[in-house]
């Protein structure tokens with residue numbers, strides 16, 4: 001397979017109409033929908049110590065669940081080598097995720113290795129990590145020292161009973177808040193707080209969460225519950241549209257829309273009219289943002305996925321372990337990105353029933369959220 005892709009890419013790049021990737025001045029790529037490759041999300045483990053009902057429900061992720069064996073995982077050296085190849089094609093942001101990334105042993109070492117890489121234009125990477133914060137208070141300082149720039153923390157409720165119902169392992173809100181405070185103190189900000197809103201589970205927490213974080217340095221973002229993977233039993237009627245989230249908050253704490261920080265940002269931004277800071281809404285179900293999607297995902301075992309909702313990936317680990325050169329790996333990446341036409345969420349909007357039947361969508365804990 002890899003052989004075929006390399007040959008195909010070489011044939012293509014030999015044709016006069018398509019410049020070879022080595023001739024591309026900045027190494028920047030564009031896919032079938034003219035989207036650049038800008039953001040690489042790396043899943044460093046498929047394991048987690050939470051069992052969030054919308055992500056790793058206990059009924060599926062039980063004691064018999066087969067996680068990947070350690071030998072399947074990419075080593076830190078392999079991750080860094082692939083990251084360098086992605087960066088050569090224009091990646092400027094790397095997010096470490098999972099599963100719970102802070103469960104990966106010596107994660108600080110990987111952060112240190114990635115922090116040394118520079119973008120094509122010579123700037124430092126935007127190096128960040130998404131975490132449930134269970135180990136954040138303990139690790140924040142060493143992550144900062146290793147070169148991590150910022151963190152995003154998931155928190156689905158400010159009410160302890162509701163939060164514990166969401167994480168399903170009795171983890172306390174107070175401990176997440178402590179992790180956030182320590183991360184902020186050591187300089188891992190600006191910190192974003194991600195809340196997945198699942199209708200009937202935690203939507204009554206929209207206002208309490210907004211009240212809690214208003215006027216703090218933290219940016220709260222509400223995420224529409226998505227049909228990722230095949231185990232969360234997703235139903236459209238459990239999605240609370242972002243427009244409803246904004247309506248509820250605006251009624252009590254007036255909001256106004258503000259522009260995006262950058263093209264392809266997942267969140268639409270709103271600020272409090274009274275100067276109390278900003279919130280974001282991530283409307284991947286009701287207002288899909290595929291048209292600007294510049295995100296590639298590297299799974300725990302080294303497969304490249306060009307969409308969060310893909311059912312298969314491309315085995316980059318095999319290339320590494322077969323002893324391929326950086327030039328060959330780079331050629332494969334270029335070929336795969338140029339062939340990319342994914343826009344699952346946009347298609348879902350127009351055909352929910354049909355897409356629900358897509359088989360074997362990968363789990364978010366495996367591909368990285």
Ligand SMILES: Nc1nc2c(ncn2[C@@H]2O[C@H](COP(=O)(O)OP(=O)(O)OP(=O)(O)O)[C@@H](O)[C@H]2O)c(=O)[nH]1
Pocket residue numbers: 095130152192194223226265266267282284293295308345369
């Ligand atoms: N459908 C879809 N959802 C996504 C995608 N990327 C992120 N999300 C959702 O948005 C959530 C927030 O993602 P983050 O990684 O915090 O967002 P981000 O926009 O990369 O964050 P910043 O770097 O801080 O701007 C994720 O947990 C997913 O639920 C995507 O490519 N497609």
Ligand SMILES: C[S@@+](CC[C@H](N)C(=O)[O-])C[C@H]1O[C@@H](n2cnc3c(N)ncnc32)[C@H](O)[C@@H]1O
Pocket residue numbers: 048054055097098099100101130131132152153154194195196223224225226227228232364365368369
């Ligand atoms: C998969 S987790 C991995 C990182 C870390 N364990 C955490 O929870 O922050 C990354 C993000 O994906 C989000 N997520 C997981 N399942 C989701 C779903 N079905 N719909 C929307 N967001 C989801 C989580 O809320 C979290 O913010």
Ligand code: SF4
Pocket residue numbers: 048049050051052055056098099100132154365
């Ligand atoms: S959302 Fe994050 S914390 Fe929750 S189960 Fe998934 S990987 Fe774990």
Ligand code: SF4
Pocket residue numbers: 289290293294295306307308309342343344345346
């Ligand atoms: S559904 Fe796929 S193409 Fe659309 S924004 Fe998400 S990852 Fe990107």
